[in-house]
Amino acid sequence: MTAPKSAIIAQLQKDILPLQGFKKNRNSTILDLNLGPVKNAFPNAQFPIGAVHEFCYTGAEDAAATSGFVSGVLASLMRTGGVSIWISADRMIFPPALQSFGIAPDKIIFIDLQKESDIEWAMEEALKCNGLAAVVGEMPELSFTASRRLQLAVEQSQVTGFILRRNPRSLSTTACVTRWKITSIPTILADDMPGVGFPCWKVELLKVRNGKPGTWQIEFAAGKFRHLPPAIILDVQEPQKKTG
Amino acid sequence: MPKRFVTIWFRYLKTDWFTLRRPTLASVPFVLASADHGRMVVTAANLLAQQKGVDIGMVIADARAIIPSLQVLDDKPELSNQLLKALAEWFIRFTPIVALDPPSGLILDVSGCTHLWGGEKQYLADIIARLKRSGYTARAAMADTIGASWAIARYGTDTLIIENGQQTIALLSLPPAALRLESEIVERLEKLGLRQLSQFIPMPRSALRRRFGEPLLKRLDQALGQEEEPLVPVQVPLPFQERLPCLEPIVTATGIEIALERLLDALCQRLKQEGKGIRTALLKCYRVDRKIEQVAIGTNRASNNTRHIFKLFEFKLPGIEPALGIELFILEAPKVEDVKAAQETLWENTGGLNDIGLAELLDRVAGKIGDNHIHRYLPDEHYWPERSCKPATDLQEKPASAWKTDRPRPLQLLTKPEPIEVTAPIPDYPPMLFRYKAKLHKIMKADGPERIEQEWWLQEGQHRDYYCVEDEEGHRYWLFRSGHYDATKSYQWFIHGFFA
Numbered sequence: 001m002t003a004p005k006s007a008i009i010a011q012l013q014k015d016i017l018p019l020q021g022f023k024k025n026r027n028s029t030i031l032d033l034n035l036g037p038v039k040n041a042f043p044n045a046q047f048p049i050g051a052v053h054e055f056c057y058t059g060a061e062d063a064a065a066t067s068g069f070v071s072g073v074l075a076s077l078m079r080t081g082g083v084s085i086w087i088s089a090d091r092m093i094f095p096p097a098l099q100s101f102g103i104a105p106d107k108i109i110f111i112d113l114q115k116e117s118d119i120e121w122a123m124e125e126a127l128k129c130n131g132l133a134a135v136v137g138e139m140p141e142l143s144f145t146a147s148r149r150l151q152l153a154v155e156q157s158q159v160t161g162f163i164l165r166r167n168p169r170s171l172s173t174t175a176c177v178t179r180w181k182i183t184s185i186p187t188i189l190a191d192d193m194p195g196v197g198f199p200c201w202k203v204e205l206l207k208v209r210n211g212k213p214g215t216w217q218i219e220f221a222a223g224k225f226r227h228l229p230p231a232i233i234l235d236v237q238e239p240q241k242k243t244g
Numbered sequence: 245m246p247k248r249f250v251t252i253w254f255r256y257l258k259t260d261w262f263t264l265r266r267p268t269l270a271s272v273p274f275v276l277a278s279a280d281h282g283r284m285v286v287t288a289a290n291l292l293a294q295q296k297g298v299d300i301g302m303v304i305a306d307a308r309a310i311i312p313s314l315q316v317l318d319d320k321p322e323l324s325n326q327l328l329k330a331l332a333e334w335f336i337r338f339t340p341i342v343a344l345d346p347p348s349g350l351i352l353d354v355s356g357c358t359h360l361w362g363g364e365k366q367y368l369a370d371i372i373a374r375l376k377r378s379g380y381t382a383r384a385a386m387a388d389t390i391g392a393s394w395a396i397a398r399y400g401t402d403t404l405i406i407e408n409g410q411q412t413i414a415l416l417s418l419p420p421a422a423l424r425l426e427s428e429i430v431e432r433l434e435k436l437g438l439r440q441l442s443q444f445i446p447m448p449r450s451a452l453r454r455r456f457g458e459p460l461l462k463r464l465d466q467a468l469g470q471e472e473e474p475l476v477p478v479q480v481p482l483p484f485q486e487r488l489p490c491l492e493p494i495v496t497a498t499g500i501e502i503a504l505e506r507l508l509d510a511l512c513q514r515l516k517q518e519g520k521g522i523r524t525a526l527l528k529c530y531r532v533d534r535k536i537e538q539v540a541i542g543t544n545r546a547s548n549n550t551r552h553i554f555k556l557f558e559f560k561l562p563g564i565e566p567a568l569g570i571e572l573f574i575l576e577a578p579k580v581e582d583v584k585a586a587q588e589t590l591w592e593n594t595g596g597l598n599d600i601g602l603a604e605l606l607d608r609v610a611g612k613i614g615d616n617h618i619h620r621y622l623p624d625e626h627y628w629p630e631r632s633c634k635p636a637t638d639l640q641e642k643p644a645s646a647w648k649t650d651r652p653r654p655l656q657l658l659t660k661p662e663p664i665e666v667t668a669p670i671p672d673y674p675p676m677l678f679r680y681k682a683k684l685h686k687i688m689k690a691d692g693p694e695r696i697e698q699e700w701w702l703q704e705g706q707h708r709d710y711y712c713v714e715d716e717e718g719h720r721y722w723l724f725r726s727g728h729y730d731a732t733k734s735y736q737w738f739i740h741g742f743f744a
Contacts, residue, residue: 061719064656068744081596094657095621095633099647110619131599186718195691199744
């Protein structure tokens with residue numbers, strides 16, 4: 001009896017991962033983000049939780065896109081009634097809008113700090129607190145040492161951390177498991193309907209530990225992520241009709 | 245346990261204070277005087293003046309006749325009360341219950357305190373020695389009743405410590421003035437030849453009442469311990485309070501930390517037994533120079549976790565200035581609340597907003613950086629975007645209404661709408677182009693308008709027509725026009741947010 005080839009390969013890949021230094025998550029819960037083919041980029045095809053993710057962006061438009069994507073992931077993490085902390089220097093998040101991403105806005109505690117060192121301290125303290133679902137921190141600069149500290153904190157507490165880096169001065173190596181770049185792309189509406197559609201992003205996974213980086217087009221519709229096959233995008237590349 | 249009281253008599257309270265301020269006065273006779281019925285009357289005299297025969301109540305002219313070189317200073321009417329109050333607060337290092345005894349005394353309830361000094365004799369000696377070092381002449385006596393110790397401090401001749409139950413014998417040889425009586429009663433007693441308490445203590449009570457009234461009997465009973473005497477302490481002792489006196493003054497940060505740790509251990513142990521937790525706590529440090537340094541903390545939910553409270557204090561400890569040393573630490577919990585005994589969990593769970601870890605985290609942030617940096621929002625029933633959510637007052641508050649999701653709202657909102665330049669067809673079409681921060685955006689898709697009216701009962705102003713637009717790069721914006729297109733009134737386009 002020989003198992004199908006794909007099963008053998010999958011098993012082999014799983015065996016290789018520990019050799020590459022991948023530590024299995026103690027937390028047994030699997031987060032299904034409905035990300036479609038994106039999950040193949042992660043080790044064991046699971047979105048890493050209990051880890052720190054890094055997002056880089058420039059400009060207010062991409063800040064909104066990035067926080068949108070993070071909110072979508074956050075909603076899945078908070079589904080069991082957890083609470084998250086959002087730490088920022090000059091916060092622009094509009095709490096009522098979080099509801100459309102599936103997050104109860106009153107379950108998010110915002111900590112507004114001015115000094116970078118305070119943000120770093122609060123981020124580390126929050127990540128150590130295992131009663132939380134996730135911690136989001138807006139901190140432009142993240143040194144390797146600081147990222148190591150955060151990574152060590154989450155390894156203990158199994159809290160998921162998101163670091164949003166706006167206009168980072170240097171993109172040096174960090175100890176975060178992933179580095180993402182999220183940018184807005186035009187929304188897609190069926191049958192040339194007028195108006196603006198669901199949020200649509202180009203999701204670039206620039207780095208992922210023990211995984212394969214890649215680029216995808218993702219839409220957030222009806223409280224779920226939806227992977228857009230490249231064919232649909234090609235369709236809508238032609239100029240749109242003006243509305244109104 | 246029998247009660248023990250110490251009464252301290254500052255014989256030269258005011259003149260001692262003047263001598264402390266002006267050391268040259270120490271070697272000359274001087275008096276304090278104030279105007280009374282058009283004459284200057286002595287209100288306080290120092291030791292040298294009293295030895296030469298100048299006494300309180302004398303007219304200044306007479307006093308000058310006795311001592312021509314007499315220095316006369318103006319009396320301050322409120323001085324003795326202020327001095328006594330300050331001294332009373334300092335005496336809390338000896339006992340928690342200290343009461344004022346104007347015009348020149350203090351009463352200490354020392355029940356159960358003296359063994360800390362190694363005995364009653366050492367306790368009294370320490371009080372006198374410390375007062376002498378700081379420049380005050382004082383006499384202190386200890387007895388079972390306030391009345392007896394008062395009498396011994398002022399009129400006692402040999403021993404100052406009256407053994408348990410011996411106050412009647414000790415009082416026998418004292419004059420009637422030792423009973424804290426009105427001067428009229430004392431005069432009447434003297435007139436009748438009753439110059440010692442032994443002469444009238446055995447008399448029938450009805451006879452004494454008839455001749456001298458109720459006050460004499462009351463004072464007599466209080467002195468002999470047959471009647472309880474109420475005491476009004478300067479500082480009401482708190483039920484949740486721990487004290488830590490130090491043998492040597494503490495000057496180092498490590499020392500303060502150790503002291504705090506010990507106090508917290510004791511206090512939290514007590515709180516745990518009673519099922520309570522700290523909401524606010526206060527650490528008072530009594531310094532050698534009689535100043536009091538204090539730091540306070542507060543918590544989001546009642547806690548009796550020693551480690552957590554210690555962490556909260558840790559941020560504040562650098563603010564304590566030990567100067568020459570701290571000799572007494574007092575930890576108080578002015579506000580305590582019931583703690584629901586948490587069941588030990590076998591598995592890790594996320595307790596949501598009631599999680600203890602979360603409350604402790606927020607306490608730490610509030611302690612280090614400040615309370616006003618933490619926000620949580622609840623829906624408010626307003627359509628106007630800036631008013632559609634309100635800050636929650638505490639962690640447990642639940643939303644009174646549901647969050648609205650019927651209209652699109654941008655994930656990122658500018659705190660203040662920023663003006664933009666727009667090309668738009670009239671009357672209510674979405675813009676075709678807009679310029680924001682010197683960048684031209686060509687609009688490809690748009691939704692709207694959504695009109696939101698000003699709530700005139702809250703604020704005057706124009707309505708807003710909101711459009712959700714997308715430019716050719718796929719960025720999504722929330723724009724609005726403030727007001728109608730109207731030549732007479734001004735209208736202006738603004739950008740207010742960014743959609744994800």
